[in-house]
Amino acid sequence: MHVGDNAIKVNELRRRYGPAGAQGFDAVRGVSFEVARGELFALLGTNGAGKTSTVELLEGLAAPTGGAVRVLGHDPYRERALVRPRIGVMLQEGGFPSELTAVETVRMWAGCTSGARPVDEALELVGLARRRAVRVKMLSGGERRRLDLALALLGHPEVLFLDEPTTGLDAEGRRDTWELVRTLRDQGTTVLLTTHYLEEAEALADRLAIMHRGRIATSGRVAEIVAERPSRLTLTLPTDVHPGDLPPVELLAADAMELPGMPDAAGRTTVRLSTRDLQRTATEVLLWARDRRIGLAGLDARSASLEEAFLHIARGLDDEDGEMPQERTMEGAAR
């Protein structure tokens, strides 16, 4: 990565709400990452992980409690006038006067946006041309989300911040938005996206970071993050074969063997092997079964997924902190 060519640079960012001590809340606790020009970067996390709190600092809506942010080489909070004309923002919750029509809303924004697209082009872009004369209060949640996107795209931004852009959209609307975001990225727009939809991050992001409890737990390309997690091979042994009959895990190139449950009614045992080398483990198991003439039921070979990596982070860090998982709900409420 070319260090000098970053669109976004975040260093040890912190954001605290409320007073010092137990009454306050650290939403962002030392986050660092960089996004190259033209890159599509996703911030992923559970509710209350600190995604929106982080993005609001990047958008320059608030000053950080600690650390530094640079967007296109400037401080987005202090040098707002330099940064704003070059970025587009879609907040987690769009705010529009409910009695204005879609076209009036875009016109208002166009008057506040340097180099704005023609109003009708902006509506066309997000598929709202037919709904132009409809008041905002009559638009569906998904349509409002798309109207918000139209405003974010109005000024041909160099950097686009999208905070959960597809929440409330139906499947088709989501696909359309993905397509549009990809097109913009292909045209050179840098995009920072937050989402709690794993498939959205997987489908769009060049790189992503998974946030948890105000920190970045892991970041990198999807393949890199997934590669950190083991693959799984699951199989069910016949009644007369016991897990102990399998070759030792080292010979199977597996990390560990688990027995996820009790033997079933027919006395068959299910075995789960976790491995870094799924092909080799599967080959060894299948060769062993052929040599012994054992029939394996419920055979399932599964590469690690982003979802699994995500869930591992969500659970694992709770354990490390020695905190109870219930606290997650509290954090969600304290946004």
Add this chain to the structure above:
Amino acid sequence: MSTALTGTTTTTGRALALGRAELTLLLRNRAALSSALVLPGMLTLSMSTFTGDIDLKGTGLSPGTLVLPGSIGLALVLAVYTNLVGVYVIRREELVLKRLRAGEATDTEILTGAAVPALLIGLIQCVVLVVSVSLAMDVPAPEAPYLTVLGVALGLPQMAALAAATAAYTRTAESAQLTPMPMMLLSMLASGLFVPLEVLPDQVAEFCERLPLTPVIDLVRAGWTGDMGAGEALAAVVTAAAWTALAWWTVRRRFPWEPRR
């Protein structure tokens, strides 16, 4: 890199774009529109019917020169101040202010833009009321019209700044029905709108002189009576401007840009 070649926005352009949208909204809001348009005229009318009961001897005022500045005060308080408190609070509740802050418009432009239609209506009201009261009550032409203009010019931004400051301490749209009341009633009763300060006891009058709208009304009235020295006029300007500055300072420090949840 897509550098915009056309249409870099300006402060005025942004405030006007916001003002235009806000005007559209005001024209669609019957309740706010009618109270801004009808109330000042109605109250002026009822005021003019009982001015005959006030003993104006020794105040140098006629019923006409009492009612006229009062009507302008009503236009400022009702069409601008009270109206704008609601506008600011509702836009904040709708998350419009927060969304706008993510764009190019500055905080001042956002609040000013939202105030444009209210200021416009306030100004039009002042003109309409001056003309109709002058004709109906036989008020002679003003002796020092520039003082009246100065008063209105100070009063309009002061009302907008006070409205934003009031909105800073108003949590919901429901409470925005109540929070303008103290300022509204205080102005009507103690800033010389209905009762000239000259008929009040000295100590009370002295306190009333320091209220935000009093210097505005004094200046407006002096436009007709002509009896205001340069020193007095300067003091009035300073008092009115100080309130505007104080309100604006409060807004800069305290105005919440999104609803507290």
